[in-house]
Amino acid sequence: MNRLILIKYGELTTKKGNRNFFIKTLTKNIEHKLSNFDVKIKKDLSRMCIYFNDCDLKKIIDTIKDIFGIHAYHVAYITNTNIDDIASTVLELLKEKKFKTFKIETKRGDKSFPLSSPEVSKKLGGHILKNIPNINVDVHNPEVLVKVEITATETYIYLDSYKGSGGYPVGTQPRALLMLSGGIDSPVAGYLAMKRGIKLDCVYFKAIPHTSMQAREKVIDLTKKLVKYTDSINLHIVNFTPIQEEIYKTSDPNYVITIMRRMMYRIATKIMENNSYLCLINGESVGQVASQTLTSMNVINNVTNKVVIRPVACLDKIEIMDIARKIDTYETSILPYEDCCTIFVPKHPVINPSLKLSIEYENSFDYDKLIEEAINNMEVIKITNNYNKFDI
Ligand code: ATP
Ligand code: MG
Numbered sequence: 001m002n003r004l005i006l007i008k009y010g011e012l013t014t015k016k017g018n019r020n021f022f023i024k025t026l027t028k029n030i031e032h033k034l035s036n037f038d039v040k041i042k043k044d045l046s047r048m049c050i051y052f053n054d055c056d057l058k059k060i061i062d063t064i065k066d067i068f069g070i071h072a073y074h075v076a077y078i079t080n081t082n083i084d085d086i087a088s089t090v091l092e093l094l095k096e097k098k099f100k101t102f103k104i105e106t107k108r109g110d111k112s113f114p115l116s117s118p119e120v121s122k123k124l125g126g127h128i129l130k131n132i133p134n135i136n137v138d139v140h141n142p143e144v145l146v147k148v149e150i151t152a153t154e155t156y157i158y159l160d161s162y163k164g165s166g167g168y169p170v171g172t173q174p175r176a177l178l179m180l181s182g183g184i185d186s187p188v189a190g191y192l193a194m195k196r197g198i199k200l201d202c203v204y205f206k207a208i209p210h211t212s213m214q215a216r217e218k219v220i221d222l223t224k225k226l227v228k229y230t231d232s233i234n235l236h237i238v239n240f241t242p243i244q245e246e247i248y249k250t251s252d253p254n255y256v257i258t259i260m261r262r263m264m265y266r267i268a269t270k271i272m273e274n275n276s277y278l279c280l281i282n283g284e285s286v287g288q289v290a291s292q293t294l295t296s297m298n299v300i301n302n303v304t305n306k307v308v309i310r311p312v313a314c315l316d317k318i319e320i321m322d323i324a325r326k327i328d329t330y331e332t333s334i335l336p337y338e339d340c341c342t343i344f345v346p347k348h349p350v351i352n353p354s355l356k357l358s359i360e361y362e363n364s365f366d367y368d369k370l371i372e373e374a375i376n377n378m379e380v381i382k383i384t385n386n387y388n389k390f391d392i
Contacts, residue, residue, distance in 0.1 A: 010071020
């Protein structure tokens with residue numbers, strides 16, 4: 001029996017005017033991810049069909065389960081749109097299974113087919129009952145549910161449904177910039193942003209020699225984990241050390257984190273303007289640390305006029321950690337290399353910073369010049385699905 005993978009779009013189908021664009025983007029993303037396989041893709045407005053070589057099935061499923069914009073997928077058997085062929089395929093399929101109750105559900109996309117959907121289900125049900133002994137139809141709680149989808153050219157029959165990643169295809173929104181630290185929260189924030197269709201690039205602030213090269217490697221590793229959900233990510237690595245050292249020299253120790261964060265936002269804003277990124281994304285979570293009280297967030301956010309999205313703002317740490325485990329970033333994130341925000345943390349970081357005082361402290365050094373230098377000396381690494389260390 002011939003098989004194919006049937007993809008259902010889910011939430012995309014609510015996007016009436018944009019449906020074509022969403023499906024086109026999803027197709028492009030699937031084609032890109034499956035470029036190493038011998039597949040043929042056919043799509044219409046309600047489903048996508050992937051015809052494949054049987055030996056690749058497991059690997060293909062492993063790939064498509066992480067593609068956003070797929071609501072569900074099925075491994076379906078294909079027959080001609082002809083009631084006798086459909087009946088013999090359904091029978092062949094069910095003969096291989098052990099069960100006591102079943103139900104057939106038919107969807108007739110091709111209205112010229114001579115039988116209605118309930119008539120097809122009834123006819124197929126009768127055929128099964130006649131040929132397999134000791135089984136019954138149970139329309140409420142069947143052990144085996146057989147789905148039959150009839151189109152003009154071919155009919156798809158499947159028993160199993162798998163949940164896809166949901167969301168929108170990456171690329172249905174423009175590019176945005178993720179502030180990626182080596183922690184647990186920001187990779188999760190990036191994953192959730194991509195799930196809404198946002199195309200990501202990242203910025204990481206390194207503070208060598210205060211932080212190690214391993215901290216930088218860790219962020220590269222996290223980017224490699226995130227690139228699984230997209231085609232490529234440009235990772236901007238900014239040397240934050242000179243700015244950080246000036247902040248320590250000139251600010252009240254309790255304000256250093258507030259001012260560091262304002263400098264990070266300023267640099268990120270410049271990178272956004274230079275690359276036309278439409279939004280800034282980060283892993284801030286309300287109340288998690290002193291710099292993430294609503295007062296702190298206001299004082300920090302004050303340096304940018306860009307849209308800032310904080311996908312994990314309202315999640316508990318436990319919920320964030322659960323997602324991190326699911327997307328396989330957790331084990332990398334908990335590696336013990338320090339980040340520039342975690343070294344020299346003051347004993348009592350201010351939780352209700354004053355905007356006026358923050359401005360006074362930072363005006364005591366020429367941060368514009370240091371920011372310009374940091375941007376001019378920034379390293380950009382393009383991470384793709386085939387990236388390896390020696391590409392740097
Ligand atoms: P995470 O929040 O990712 O677990 P963290 O706890 O070290 O890392 P926080 O101090 O909570 O980071 O900072 C909040 C957010 O600010 C991070 O989620 C990240 O988006 C951004 N950020 C912090 N430090 C850096 C850095 N060195 N480079 C890039 N972004 C950073
Ligand atoms: Mg955090």
